[in-house]
Amino acid sequence: MDWIIFLFFLCWGSFLNVVGYRVIHNKSILGRSVCPRCSRKIAWYDLIPVISWILLQGACRYCKKRITILYPFIELLTAFLALLTYHYMPSQYWLAYGLFFSALIVTIRTDFETMLISRYATWCMIPCAFLLAAAGKLPLTLLSSLTGAVFGYLILWTIARVFYAVRKIEGLGEGDLDLLAMIGSFTGIMGAWTSLFVGSFLGSIVGITILFITKKKSTQIPFGPWLAAGALCYVFLQNHILSFF
Numbered sequence: 719m720d721w722i723i724f725l726f727f728l729c730w731g732s733f734l735n736v737v738g739y740r741v742i743h744n745k746s747i748l749g750r751s752v753c754p755r756c757s758r759k760i761a762w763y764d765l766i767p768v769i770s771w772i773l774l775q776g777a778c779r780y781c782k783k784r785i786t787i788l789y790p791f792i793e794l795l796t797a798f799l800a801l802l803t804y805h806y807m808p809s810q811y812w813l814a815y816g817l818f819f820s821a822l823i824v825t826i827r828t829d830f831e832t833m834l835i836s837r838y839a840t841w842c843m844i845p846c847a848f849l850l851a852a853a854g855k856l857p858l859t860l861l862s863s864l865t866g867a868v869f870g871y872l873i874l875w876t877i878a879r880v881f882y883a884v885r886k887i888e889g890l891g892e893g894d895l896d897l898l899a900m901i902g903s904f905t906g907i908m909g910a911w912t913s914l915f916v917g918s919f920l921g922s923i924v925g926i927t928i929l930f931i932t933k934k935k936s937t938q939i940p941f942g943p944w945l946a947a948g949a950l951c952y953v954f955l956q957n958h959i960l961s962f963f
């Protein structure tokens with residue numbers, strides 16, 4: 719069963735790659751994939767998750783334009799999360815977490831690639847979380863879902879305002895606020911709080927490492943993927959985190 723889940727969700731990850739790429743570049747979700755440089759249609763045998771990227775050595779078959787490593791990374795991440803969900807989550811929450819993780823994965827893809835987060839992956843998901851919480855398909859009440867969304871937005875909004883007042887530059891993008899609101903709607907206040915805490919920690923380590931390696935004075939790194947990583951940590955470890963507090 720594990721292999722079937724793994725293979726199916728590699729393909730789902732491949733679809734999420736397409737969604738992430740096309741929503742952020744304002745392209746239609748429908749239609750065949752083409753190379754962004756030479757516009758040649760990509761053949762089916764070059765669209766096999768992970769394997770095609772390895773066989774093509776990460777470049778277009780025709781014009782040799784580099785294909786980002788995000789493609790196999792997103793596919794493997796999706797399959798890995800699906801296996802974790804299958805083994806460690808009660809089946810009544812699979813639908814909700816499937817939606818939530820898909821939105822996080824699309825966000826990871828777009829934010830790494832373009833430093834942008836699509837509102838399709840954040841705003842559109844928040845009402846879904848409210849409905850799923852109300853229907854008992856998430857391990858939190860509708861009220862917790864609502865307060866989680868508001869808290870997630872407001873805490874980052876406050877941090878952004880304080881940062882701007884002190885440094886006079888925008889440190890956070892609007893998309894980060896939307897993302898933490900979406901995370902809060904699926905995980906409640908504790909989830910939003912943990913995501914922010916873990917996300918800031920991971921983001922700082924990566925930022926400092928990049929500064930150290932490149933020897934620059936400042937750098938811009940996307941915050942969304944680290945918030946998403948924090949949210950994933952919370953979902954899978956929430957029982958341990960809640961008992962710790």
Ligand SMILES: [Zn+2]
Pocket residue numbers: 753754755756757758778779780781782783
């Ligand atoms: Zn090409």
